Amino acid sequence: MARDIYVKANMKITDPPVLEQLFKALSDDTRRRILALLASGEVCVCNIHGALGLPQPTISRHLAYLRKSGLVAARRDGLWMHYRLQMPTDAGASEILKATLEAVGDLSAAGSDRKTLSGLVAIPLRVLNAAATDCCRR
Amino acid sequence: MARDIYVKANMKITDPPVLEQLFKALSDDTRRRILALLASGEVCVCNIHGALGLPQPTISRHLAYLRKSGLVAARRDGLWMHYRLQMPTDAGASEILKATLEAVGDLSAAGSDRKTLSGLVAIPLRVLNAAATDCCRR
DNA sequence: TTAATATATGCGCCAAGACGAATATAATGG
């Protein structure tokens, strides 16, 4: 099980702009809270708004930022917009995001957000917690 | 400056400011190249300057930023300042940084920087590569 | 002391981006 140390021929190609965008997206606390929430599954804007307790335009603008960064995807359902996590196709970026979700998921803010969301959508907190934990391990 | 908060009996939680600073630090390409270079070991400012091919004040200011972020440490040796990586004490931040170093280390820019550094310090490229690869696996 | 080298910092300018407040757009129902 010798490991190759002369690796240069087929280097993985993480695009610098991909990392640039990723880290800028992760540089905001509100966006990290949103991503941590979406780790539990698809959530509609009004519930993100309700769970985080921040102004709706603020949520909307951060969601737009995350959409442009390719970290979330949206689905319209009548009046509601449901957002979900979208893991980067790039392997390196994906690993970084997973590590981030794991770290952020343990924050008290994330736990509190999930708790509030649990009340809003009538899903048991333990289910949301389990889904969030599961998300970063796959 | 406190880094960790202890909420429940034995549950360590990442302090938000730690992640905030980490991601801001990682949001710059030059800083990521510097960190990737330091993954090979301690490097003096003039060699970082030489390897990246960027103006010395630019390097110096980014190093100051990384120092304030707690990601690098400096050691003076006569005229020279040697910088080295300093892994965050926070477990979550540490995992994120490791994943980042692994992704960045595979970039062609990082490989090229190590190659130039190899010429400057007369250390075989394969040694630098091996050290960099080793750094993010521990 | 002065000179030389290595490193750090100050200044001016500029772009990204966060926020509050107001408003615009989209979809549905009456």
Added chain:
DNA sequence: CCATTATATTCGTCTTGGCGCATATATTAA
């Protein structure tokens, strides 16, 4: 059609932080 609800965007303002350029500081040697 109009009203309502959900979501998105625009505007003005402010802060952060990047860069180039010049200069300041630190250390060593002559």
